[in-house]
Amino acid sequence: MTILPDKDAGDLRAAARREVQRGRDFVDEADPEALVTVTVASVALLAAFVGFLAVSSLTAIPFVVFLVASGYGWFRHQELTARVLTLTTTVSTILILGLILVFIFVEAWPTVEYATVTVFGLPIPGLRLFIDTRWSPVSPPIRYSLVPMIHGTVLVTIIATAVAAPLGVAAALFLSEIAPRAVREVVKPGVEILAGIPSIVYGFIGFTILSPWASDQFSIVGQGTYLFVGVVVGLMALPTVVSVAEDALNSVPESMKSGSLALGTTDWQTMTSITLPAAFSGVSAAVLLGVGRAIGETMAATVMLRGSPGLTKPLYNVFYGNDTLTSLIAANYGDADGLQLSALFVAGVILFVTVLFLSIGSQYIEARMRKKLGGAE
Amino acid sequence: MAGAVESELVSEDTSETEAVAAAAVGVAAILFALSLAALFELVTITDTLAGVPMVALLGALLLLLGLGVVGFGVGSRLGYVATNPRPSAGLVAAVAFSGIWFVVGGLVASQTFGLGTIGWGGVAFVTGGLAFAVTALPREDIGSTLPAGLLAVFAGAVFVTGLIGPGWVWDLGWEQSASFNAEFTIPVITAFCSLLVAWGAAKSYGGFGARGRHVGAYLLVYLNALSIIAVLFLLVAFTVFKGLPGLFNGLSFGLGTGPETTLFGFTFAWPLSWPFVMNGVALLNDVNGVLPAIAGTIWLVIGAVLFAVPLGVGAAVFITEYAEHGRFTQVVEIATNGLWSTPSIVFGLFGLAFLVPRLGNGKSLLAGMLTLGFMLLPLVVITSREAMLAVPDEYRDASAALGVTKWQTIRSIVLPAALPGIVTGIILGVGRIAGETAPILLTMSGSVAPPGSQTVDVIGGFQFISSPPFVENPELLQATSALPYQLYSLITAGVGQSSNIANIEQFRWATALILLVVVLGFYAVGIATRYYFRRKLQHE
CATH class of the missing domain: 1.10.3720.10 (MetI-like)
Structure with missing residues (x-):
């Protein structure tokens, strides 16, 4: 806990007082009957939620009360009920993110605790997950190292980014600046459809066509290479990069581009010296989001990789593919229980936290860019 | 304005040189398509085309293209071809070319001549540095054609002389074995070189300078968009092609052929029988x-x-x-x-x-x-x-x-x-x-x-x-x-x-x-x- 500077604390206190005052005004103004109705509905919903969490068979009763109360409120006091109901939906959206966090962390904890290593007399939970390199859930000593899977995920993500980032940004430039209208009307839905092809279909085509072809071309023993999983995943992350980068390029004010063109530059000069630098942060946010997609991509990796956790030899051997964090979960959840299942949740936590950070980072970058361009106008 | 008159005059004969550059881009496009076809085994590299072995044909085309582009650049430098190049090809191109030539030099030194780490590192640095200097220091017409053209010439010469032939294999020697075979290496090198040469030729077509860069970049960007759509089309078409026989297996029409369904108390038989979805x-x-x-x-x-x-x-x-x-x-x-x-x-x-x-x-x-x-x-x-x-x-x-x-x-x-x-x-x-x-x-x-x-x-x-x-x-x-x-x-x-x-x-x-x-x-x-x-x- 850090102690807030006085000014901030004062601001906060003032804000809190304002909120309380507003709430009091609101209660004073509202119809008491309506207030009772929405209170009953809220309390009932809360009770239903608690009941659901506690795996109670009585969950349905408060839920029915909630339905009845909000139904009554809808017909008698629609104004207030609608407001409270929409607030409830908003809260539940945030709640879902919170629940995901809590539940996968709780399920992951046993393995983290199991993998405690004492360094200088100080126990550090979960350290052995990252310093050992063995994943051997059956034969003793039982070890759940995530290093091989993290290695696989990193390799796949690097290759996927190398595919998706340049091609995606070029395609975004094409769509936003270069393409004639008629061409854009064809290419843009095309990119969207590329995003729509289910990942398992990509995986299936990779598994039946690409993997045997790669084994043949590179004289690999068996099937499954990080290289081609990376290429497929890159293709799947491409639409994300294209659409976000295109938004960023479109948000560069037209006046900036026209100003440059008026100086007699070519379109390409305007793009490289005006549009791209101005939209640079937005474009990098697009790449970050694409990286997030690539990290979390599951089915193509599960189907195309070998599913035998281990490091490749040498480490940069991309012509061999063992397992990624996502494919580990998808391939092992079935016969895992106890600590091993919990280890899968640890993999899930790593994925979730990494991608969440990428998402928040890209949002921050985008917000900054919007502010900058807004100020420039 | 003197410049306006001059450009009016040269535009007469640029149409001819433009045609040559456009032809070079066209040949590069054919070569690119050919190498893709070889990569996906539509044509095999051991085949002969009109009596000429495939590899030799690819190599000869690369040689021709490379020489053509280099010739264009040198001709422009010596003033035979009217262009308006800038003083330098720019840092981006220089870094890219030095990277490419670094890899080429390193691979040749370590794999062909078997030099040790210091040896190949030195050679790689020399070739990379040379490429950087050649790209960045001379005028743009030399800087953006010479490194690309020479690479194509080099690759073409290697193919024509049979240093990399259909039986060529480079075993990486890793514990989990993998090797580069000729069926993969030759098409990929060809495709890469033809892209580089096409870019150089497109720049020449635009007469270098701002317009040349514009044309060169547009070529690559259009190609990128085209290939994304092509991949999409291929994926969907391939799945449809492979899936249709199974999907319509046993399909038959006619009253009463389908299974019976009861809906809201009425029982009726479908007028078609589509076993795969029924x-x-x-x-x-x-x-x-x-x-x-x-x-x-x-x-x-x-x-x-x-x-x-x-x-x-x-x-x-x-x-x-x-x-x-x-x-x-x-x-x-x-x-x-x-x-x-x-x-x-x-x-x-x-x-x-x-x-x-x-x-x-x-x-x-x-x-x-x-x-x-x-x-x-x-x-x-x-x-x-x-x-x-x-x-x-x-x-x-x-x-x-x-x-x-x-x-x-x-x-x-x-x-x-x-x-x-x-x-x-x-x-x-x-x-x-x-x-x-x-x-x-x-x-x-x-x-x-x-x-x-x-x-x-x-x-x-x-x-x-x-x-x-x-x-x-x-x-x-x-x-x-x-x-x-x-x-x-x-x-x-x-x-x-x-x-x-x-x-x-x-x-x-x-x-x-x-x-x-x-x-x-x-x-x-x-x-x-x-x-x-x-x-x-x-x-x-």
Whole structure:
């Protein structure tokens, strides 16, 4: 806990007082009957939620009360009920993110605790997950190292980014600046459809066509290479990069581009010296989001990789593919229980936290860019 | 102005040189296509074309192209060709070329001459540095043609002399073995060199300078867009081509040929029999089908939409219309965007930990519905919010000026105006979740090849009981199949589990095709809806 500077604390206190005052005004103004109705509905919903969490068979009763109360409120006091109901939906959206966090962390904890290593007399939970390199859930000593899977995920993500980032940004430039209208009307839905092809279909085509072809071309023993999983995943992350980068390029004010063109530059000069630098942060946010997609991509990796956790030899051997964090979960959840299942949740936590950070980072970058361009106008 | 007169004069003979440069680009394009065809084994590199061995042909074309481009650059430098180059080709090109030549020098030194780390490192640095100097220091016409052209000449010479022939192999010597074979290496080198040369030639076509760069860059950008569309087309066409035989196996029309269905008390027979979508998998079936998976996917989508749309639209209404823009809306925005980018497998884990123990303690259709609903929710919030923000404030003000309450404004002005956007967003989101495998893998997956009798019947499954919660539906609490999961399990299943299916390969492709049709159907409808509404808005 850090102690807030006085000014901030004062601001906060003032804000809190304002909120309380507003709430009091609101209660004073509202119809008491309506207030009772929405209170009953809220309390009932809360009770239903608690009941659901506690795996109670009585969950349905408060839920029915909630339905009845909000139904009554809808017909008698629609104004207030609608407001409270929409607030409830908003809260539940945030709640879902919170629940995901809590539940996968709780399920992951046993393995983290199991993998405690004492360094200088100080126990550090979960350290052995990252310093050992063995994943051997059956034969003793039982070890759940995530290093091989993290290695696989990193390799796949690097290759996927190398595919998706340049091609995606070029395609975004094409769509936003270069393409004639008629061409854009064809290419843009095309990119969207590329995003729509289910990942398992990509995986299936990779598994039946690409993997045997790669084994043949590179004289690999068996099937499954990080290289081609990376290429497929890159293709799947491409639409994300294209659409976000295109938004960023479109948000560069037209006046900036026209100003440059008026100086007699070519379109390409305007793009490289005006549009791209101005939209640079937005474009990098697009790449970050694409990286997030690539990290979390599951089915193509599960189907195309070998599913035998281990490091490749040498480490940069991309012509061999063992397992990624996502494919580990998808391939092992079935016969895992106890600590091993919990280890899968640890993999899930790593994925979730990494991608969440990428998402928040890209949002921050985008917000900054919007502010900058807004100020420039 | 003197310059204007001069350029008027030279434009006479530029048309000729332009034609030469355009021809070079054309030849490079043919070479690129040829190397792609070789890469995908449409033509084999051991073949002969008109009596000339394939490799020699590729090499000769590369040599010719490389020499042509170098000649163009040198000719321009010496003033035989009228161009307007800049003093230097620029830092970007210099770094790119030095990187390429660094790799070439290093590989030749280490693999061909067998030099040690210091040896090949030194050679690589020398070639890379030379390439940098050649690109960056002379005028642009030399700097952007010489390194590219020489690379093509070098590769062409290697192919023509047979240093890299059809039998060439470079074993990487790793413990998990892998090697570069000629069938891969030759086409890839050819494709790469032809791209470089095409870029150089396109720059020459534009006469170097700003216009040359413009032409060169546009060539690459157009090629990129074209190849993305080509990949999309190939993927879809290939799946359709492989899947069609299995999909229409045993299809027949005519009154009374199809299975009987009872709907609202009426029993009727379908006028067509389409075994693949009307059957399950069973030993005695003539043609096996995926009816249970189709029914599962339909119910999954319905359940997810029923869960996510009211929640998502409600949340969007609150944060756009009620909440003041501030800390709270920011948190909601970050949370929805975070949810949107959360990997699908994490949603699956969450469903496994949160929903499965609370819904009958086993994998179930309901758990799958809710998990996909969680995935759909952020998309609904984001698109609905965007659609509502796009409604002009004048509409709200005009409504408020009539003295109606805020909720009435929302209900009769904002929501109808935003409806097209919301609907489009929902349809596209549904397309996305209908194809998701990972979440349902962990929350509702059932048997690998379910028989037709296991088709879920949610409507018929409701029954009232005397103890809380008073209504139950065993159909909802059963594990079942869905199209993406069915495809996954068909890929990974052992022989024993799918032994009832005679032609497993055909069955898989047909399943992939029908999944693609369902998902892309949603996308097509979504995109079409958007165009329809946009056109309507433009006409008004």
